[in-house]
Amino acid sequence: MSISTIITAAGKNSRMRKDQISRNLVLKNKLILPFNNKTVLETTIDNALSANTDECIVVLGHYASEIMDAISDNYDGSVKFVKNNSVDVGLSTSLFNGLSNSNSDYALCITGDQPTVSTETFNRMIETIQNSENPEKTISILRRRKTGLLDTAEGLGMPFVAHRKNLMGYLENEDDNLNPILRKIFADGYVFYGIKEKNEKELLNINHYEDYLNLLD
Template sequence: MSISTIITAAGKNSRMRKDQLENNLEVKNKLVLPLNNSTVIENTIDNVLSLDIGECIVVLGHYKDEIIEAISKNYDDNVKFVVNDPVDVGLSVSLLNGLQNTNSKYALCVTGDQPTVSTETLNNIIDTLLNADNPDNTVSVLRRRKTGLLDTAEGLGMPFAMNRNNLIEYIKNENDNLNPILRRIFKDGYEFWGIKEKNELELLNINHYKDYKHLLDIH
């Protein structure tokens, strides 16, 4: 297949950990919190595996042992786990480590704490990229403000899809968050297409405990 998916699951969990301590809750990584009879990370992986993709790569770092131990499903045949070394690196390094473990022409990049982004929306992101006039000069991304052809990359993040080798060139010497890199890509003339969410919950990132609680209340 011409497209693979990178799921980043290597973060410090600092905001969730702080909330849990302040509320006298058991301290657990947000990715292993229960959701839909499994965990947050497993819901994200399952949504990705429902896509017509070449492979799925999950990048681990902080709390890698806790995350691996919490995954009860058998992903041996269709998920490759990659571990950051060292672990204390920025999101761009996690992405790079994932991208360097695949040879697909295009990459869909997702964070592990986005279990609410449906397979339908992820497919729309992929289809918009592959059907673009010039896919190699296009970034297809879940919208934050406007939809369609965008006039700014401000506030954008994952999930998004673009040419794998081109993305590697932008992040190979970086140790940073994603948005500054996307802004630079936009400045260099790439077309950015904002994809509308299926529902408001798809825009939710589980950073704080209140985000997780809101997700549980909806479900």
Template sequence: MVSAVITAAGLNRRMREDLLSKGMTIEHKLIMDLKGKPVIIRTIENVLESGVKNCVVVLGHYSEEINSVLKDFPDERVKIIYNHDLDCELSETLLNGVKNIEYGLCLCVAADQPTVTYNTMAKLIENAINYENPENIVSILARKETGFLESAEGLGMPFVCHSKLLLNYLPEHKDNLNPILREMISNDVVFYGTPAINELELVNINRYNDYLYIKNKF
């Protein structure tokens, strides 16, 4: 059984900065339009198509704004939860999500990754399931090297690993994910990198130019 956690609790800081500098209306990146649907809906749909049983979306900052496009999402597999403390790090948001899923493999995705295809997510899941010890592997979207990796430098979501790993490592940190992934690999957790299908899969929507690039290529 595979669950998913989608993190959607950030400050939207860089997008706000860009929109302000351009004199544009301030809008949260996750509800910006991407070919007729909000960014976060595109991400959720891809996650659900990847083969997961259920999905937890973790909200924090701007939760009312984001939830306005989620409240009528027509799929009972999606559960919305909220961070108790708004000013927390990504690792804490992810941990909140992991505590609300069933024990087992977990697909971890950032809500601003709408271009990661369900095929790639399914491949991440498949690589974790098929490994000899699914409790000791992080199956991750490769940024450079692929296959079995010797370094976690520069890596982040999306990835698949067992909730046991996340529950062991995340409570000890209040940080971004990369330092935690580096600690995992230094402790002999196996990392396997799956190549992206195309360059769009490697782009997170952080800045307005990221959004325009994805919107034009999507």
């Protein structure tokens, strides 16, 4: 079972920019804000590279040049950076682009602003798929509500592990956020397992500047 990590890092950064403007701060993409002596994105990449996967693909779009300039480690040979053909696309299109650049059976799908999710948690998500009776129709996801077998599609989001080609079938020709797509997959009878976080900060999404301050706390 081969597994690729797909990290989406192509967003508009609009909520963070709005917060930075309101606080009279220098405008800076949230993915290149400092965290643990690295950037947010580098920390996410490093945690993913330590997981039990075969390759790592990072999808860029908005602010691609700014992000690449801020990455101190060029990850030569360990990370493949790909760019969306158009920057004005939804998360589903970015993820599809990353998946299209892989030949693996399964994909660990992460957003670039999830530096708090540990390698240990990624590996638990992967192991859940590996131990599933029907891995092609199973998705393991960092829980937002319940853990274990999920009986509702509420709160679904990244990170998650899924069968690459099956996921691409749902993403193709879509240009949307992932939540409605994951709900459709759930409605089609896929088994979803919620994986418990290692600590509370793993559930933190860095959308606003206050989220970033909570990250540093």
